[in-house]
Amino acid sequence: METTAAPAVTREVERILRVDHAGEYGAIHIYRAQRFIARRFYPDIVSEFDEMLAHERGHFRRFDEILRRRSIRHCYALKLWALGGLLLGSFAALLGRNAIWVCTYSIESTVLHHLGWQLEFLDLHDREVFDAVQSIQADEEEHRDKGLKYGTSPDAHRCIFWVVRRATEFAIWLSTKL
Structure with missing residues (x-):
């Protein structure tokens, strides 16, 4: 039984690494797009993006x-993550300051939910990747x-919150397949 479990565990650890690597790549592009637009319209929050970008680059x-x-190998969809991140970040930033923060809250709460099950699995199977995750x-909690502190309630922007959450869940799912 161990001979069949080991390859399955290895594949799952590799999948986790690919998804998290791709997710950080996407986050970098989301925050870059939001920072670009914020520099022109909301310069007072640019420093927040500088800090969050530094975190995401370190994670990546x-x-x-x-x-x-x-x-x-990395996820085959890295370029798609970059494009999706740029589009999602730009879309939210063009909708306004509150939309930026609702987007951030939605993405990070979805990611943290995803990290929770990963940590449970990795705690049993791969200490190095567990420590990395x-x-x-x-940082993701921060x-x-x-997002929750600076934005209005996610309920006030329920549509943005829902679209971003579903896009994030879809990107995570797609990365497990590619």
Whole structure:
């Protein structure tokens, strides 16, 4: 039984790494697009994006290093994540300051839900990847909390919240397949 479980566990760990790597890549592009528009319309929040971008770039590098060291391919949809991130970030930013923060709250709360089950699985199967995923959790919580703090209630922008949540869930699902 262990001989069939080990390859399945390995495949799942590789899938987790690919999804998280791609997600960080997408987040970088979301925040870059929002920062670009914020520089013109909401300059007082640009420093928030500088900090969040630095976090996401660090997360991406960490997952990238593990993928490379383990000779695991990245998600085939990285360019799609970049494009989707740029479009989603731009769309939210063009809808206004509150939409930016509702978008951030929606993405990060969805990501944190996803990280929860990953951590449960990885705690049993891969300490290094568990540590990597756990290390990003606090930053993602901080981003989520900023979104909630600076934006209006997600209920006030329910449509934006829902669209962003579903787009994020779809991107996560797609990354598990590619």
